[in-house]
Amino acid sequence: MGPRATPAERLRRSAAEVFGWDTLLPGQLTAMEWVLQGRDTLVVMPTGSGKSAVYQVPGVLLSGPVVVVSPLLALQRDQIAGLPEGEGAPGAVAVNSALTAARTEAAWESVRRGEARFVYLSPEQLAKDEVVERLADAEPALFVVDEAQCVSSWGHDFRPDYLRLEQAVRRVGRPPVLALTATAAPPVRREIVERLGMTEPRLLVAGFDRPNIRLEVRRFLDEDDRRRAVLERAAAEPKPGIVYAATRKDSEYHAAELASLGFTAEAYHAGLKAAERARIHDAFLSGEADVVVATSAFGMGIDKEDVRFVLHASLPGSLDAYYQEIGRCGRDGDPALAVLHYRSEDTGMQTWFAGRAPGEKVLAEVADAVHDHRDDPAGLDELRRETGLSRNRVTAAVNLLQEAGAVATGEGGEIRPAPGTPPGAAAEEAGRAAEAHRRTDRTRVEMARAYAETTGCRRRFLLGYFGEEYEPPCGNCDVCEERAEDGGPGPADGTARTERSAASAFPVGTQVRHGRWGEGTVLSEDGDRITVLFDEAGYRTLSLRALAGRDDVLTVLGRPGGDEAAPDAG
Numbered sequence: 188m189g190p191r192a193t194p195a196e197r198l199r200r201s202a203a204e205v206f207g208w209d210t211l212l213p214g215q216l217t218a219m220e221w222v223l224q225g226r227d228t229l230v231v232m233p234t235g236s237g238k239s240a241v242y243q244v245p246g247v248l249l250s251g252p253v254v255v256v257s258p259l260l261a262l263q264r265d266q267i268a269g270l271p272e273g274e275g276a277p278g279a280v281a282v283n284s285a286l287t288a289a290r291t292e293a294a295w296e297s298v299r300r301g302e303a304r305f306v307y308l309s310p311e312q313l314a315k316d317e318v319v320e321r322l323a324d325a326e327p328a329l330f331v332v333d334e335a336q337c338v339s340s341w342g343h344d345f346r347p348d349y350l351r352l353e354q355a356v357r358r359v360g361r362p363p364v365l366a367l368t369a370t371a372a373p374p375v376r377r378e379i380v381e382r383l384g385m386t387e388p389r390l391l392v393a394g395f396d397r398p399n400i401r402l403e404v405r406r407f408l409d410e411d412d413r414r415r416a417v418l419e420r421a422a423a424e425p426k427p428g429i430v431y432a433a434t435r436k437d438s439e440y441h442a443a444e445l446a447s448l449g450f451t452a453e454a455y456h457a458g459l460k461a462a463e464r465a466r467i468h469d470a471f472l473s474g475e476a477d478v479v480v481a482t483s484a485f486g487m488g489i490d491k492e493d494v495r496f497v498l499h500a501s502l503p504g505s506l507d508a509y510y511q512e513i514g515r516c517g518r519d520g521d522p523a524l525a526v527l528h529y530r531s532e533d534t535g536m537q538t539w540f541a542g543r544a545p546g547e548k549v550l551a552e553v554a555d556a557v558h559d560h561r562d563d564p565a566g567l568d569e570l571r572r573e574t575g576l577s578r579n580r581v582t583a584a585v586n587l588l589q590e591a592g593a594v595a596t597g598e599g600g601e602i603r604p605a606p607g608t609p610p611g612a613a614a615e616e617a618g619r620a621a622e623a624h625r626r627t628d629r630t631r632v633e634m635a636r637a638y639a640e641t642t643g644c645r646r647r648f649l650l651g652y653f654g655e656e657y658e659p660p661c662g663n664c665d666v667c668e669e670r671a672e673d674g675g676p677g678p679a680d681g682t683a684r685t686e687r688s689a690a691s692a693f694p695v696g697t698q699v700r701h702g703r704w705g706e707g708t709v710l711s712e713d714g715d716r717i718t719v720l721f722d723e724a725g726y727r728t729l730s731l732r733a734l735a736g737r738d739d740v741l742t743v744l745g746r747p748g749g750d751e752a753a754p755d756a757g
Contacts, residue, residue, distance in 0.1 A: 202244045214393050226388070233369055252303060252327050256331065373708055421450075422450065425496075427478065437480075451470075455479050455485040504632060509635060627724075644661050654708075694746070698743070700742045
């Protein structure tokens, strides 16, 4: 290729010659060009739309290795297996806790010799000084954060070690950062950028709509009726499919019942041994399993195009989680089905509150340990040894202490107490930050409940949650179908006109301030109300009728547009 080839031409040539891809989607190519230019980049694309290609194709053109932070070992394995083989193909290694010492050393040797173009790591590995030092010696040309919603405390997949990645990026030489996610509402995007220390990042947001997925909600009064309905639907629909259950016990029950009907059904949850989870994962991908009944532990990174349905046997903990989980069906573009089976008694709390935030005792222990090292600052590993607490608990406690301004992390990963902040006060401040997160979590559950109970187009509600406007009817949800059968909505009356007038004052993306709940962002408008995500109070739904003519209730701080570019990815 001549020296005058444009970046786009070089990328297309590499995509064809190395990966065998004759075409690139417009959104993919745009993001690849930014990466090749060395720009920090955040890419938000629906599940199954080819986010990995955004680093893979430019990765073979960069001057050094590409670090890819990926949260699950199975996901790392699938990503490496998906790379091309043969002469000229980029090498890849995964460094994780499953490797023997000899295999770990061999992986690092291939990085040192330049044979491994892609280095896959979990965020927990990057908490180790030895790993960071080896990466720094390799001089990476790009630092990729996959499943980047895990970096955000707003996100449903929050992982404490993801909050330490900014320090890791700096310690390995501060290469350009590429963050990839399938689910990120505007506030989540802002936090990803902030938490990763991204510098003037370019942002590509593709549309969230998956029009081939039919959206349904079925409401039940009796638990036995709901269980029966889930089983009947899972048995009747084309396979393969996934059923999400609230608990391990529920997953085992539904899997056993489906197996008794003659289907190959597997129960998947975090209580299984790693080898058993890997077996089920592989059985589903290979087509040996008809249905996997799982807790939320299953599915991240599942790259299977022909999943025909995703059923939820109870209310999910958030619409972030729900969108990502239903996005695992219909990736081939053929019709697929997403059904939420709901009871008003559902709490949705199983996704949250289970070990999400450390308690007062843990915060106090960690604050004391940090304070004891004020003259010789310790890192996370030393704090874990001294407190005897688990990795997740210590990391989460330090993150909360840092969020509260009670501690700071240095360039080398050392953790120092803030001057003039005694341990007791530090723990109290961190406790208040934890309680703020819990309040937000509760509002997330309420948004999931509102989706289940909405009388409007479900697609409009779901997309609105992510800040994307949609004009109903969608023609592929139970509500729109029912309205079409009934002859559709009646003519607009004066009240509706008043509500639309109020809505026009608060378009999606508007920054607002509420007298009680503070500052926030308008996410969606749904009939007679708007939904706002407030920085401190979480998700709140406000009546447009109440807002009409009341400038004192909600003050506009800024109009949408100006901080985001959103090229179409398809």
